[in-house]
Amino acid sequence: MNIGPIKLSAPTLQAPMEAITDAPFRALIRARGGCGLTCTEFIHSAHVTPRNPLAARVLRRAEDEQPIAFQIYGREPTLMAAAAAACEARGADIIDLNLGCPSKQVTGGRAGAALMREPERATQIFEAVMGAIKAPMTVKMRLGWDEETRNAVEIARRAEAAGAAAVTVHARTRQQLYRGEADWGAVAEVRAAIQIPLIINGDILTTGDARAALSASGADGVMVGRGLVRDPWILRQIADDLAGRAPTSPSLEARHGALLGLLRGFLEGAPTEGVAVGRMKKHIGYLTHIPWGAQLRDDLLHARTAEAIFERLTSYFEALEDAGLSQAFERRWPR
């Protein structure tokens, strides 16, 4: 799958997630393999300025992190264009525009998913951004604002007409927030309406989900968000499955090493140990579906120092090994 001139190694993309998809998390995901494109969390266009500390943190990319999309949001075409150009200058391979965020903070400012209610305004933004960058522009949207106004087809057509290189659809309306089930089949209408690559997103947790979402929508690629927090290996498994290779499970050592690597990444990048420990805690939600995972997660949530987290992880993995559970991650375990 290509996005403009950029060839993705796999049609499996990491979804942008605020406060989660920072540089250490993206490094973790990329190192697992099977990730065709990483993406920063979103940042308001007004914050993409040279000395803004938020921009410095959100738009930090590793030298070898390629390709990467930087995601911006806002509603002023000139500001969005300037932010897109600044992102390109900071090393973005792709500029992604957020038309999907449902939060009141964002939609209250008539940005994010609220822009789907203003197709003309959205078009002005697409055109302004396209006029400001050489990198491909992509647009991430929802099905629409609510059930009565599902207009992803119209917004996707407008994005394509303005020159977008790909479109991602999270198969929910803004009104649904993150509730209910993603309606993968509804994205087939977008597929029929545009020629550019289409990426399906929402509720993809397994290789079976990825296949079902692709077949229901006709999309070219899948994007995974929460599933990656739960299991950082899932993009690799999906990529293997789609390429006809048998998906493999990581060893215990690999799982242990991944968690330690993540914590080290936070310690290197965060201003204080407390901040690093806080960031780490956002990433341990997925531990519930591994043996004794709920207990481990509780222990880690109560840890106050990086040392305490290192020690708890080490004793956990040693106990698993002693119990002969090294192959047990695929099964659901009682809490």
Ligand SMILES: Cc1cc2nc3c(=O)[nH]c(=O)nc-3n(C[C@H](O)[C@H](O)[C@H](O)COP(=O)(O)O)c2cc1C
């Ligand atoms: C904690 C969290 C933060 C998110 N932040 C962003 C964001 O910054 N930009 C964006 O386009 N979507 C954001 N999303 C939406 C995801 O990218 C994705 O569209 C959504 O979670 C559905 O996909 P999933 O079921 O694979 O998680 C966020 C979702 C979550 C759960």
